[in-house]
Amino acid sequence: MKPLNDLHGHAAGDQALIHLTEVVAQLTRAEDIFGRVGGDEFVVFMPYSDLRGATALAERFREAIATSPLHYEDSEMTITGSFGVATLDESDESPLDLLDRADRALFDAKKMGGNAVKTAGV
16 A cells, blocks of 8 residues: 555545455455454455365455456556465464464565465465
């Protein structure tokens, strides 16, 4: 969001966050829990999903965001999302362990140039 905020202002960044949440919310299932972690980072807990299913849903999120232009003032802008996917592990001592693996995968997706889905440990 920083480049968008720098170029178009914080109001545009706020609209991008709203747009992103609307796009993702349309694709989540009733049992999924979608929330904002902070800044421009969100989390989707997907109970009853294995790694393959969660990765496929993250890919659908990524594609839907990239193909749904943001309309702001007189401009149409493309925004993209990067996603880190992780699943529960027997060694997890708390949900924070799961979030940490997903966050590291997200960092890897951003390092790849963004607009990507990266799976933890793969």
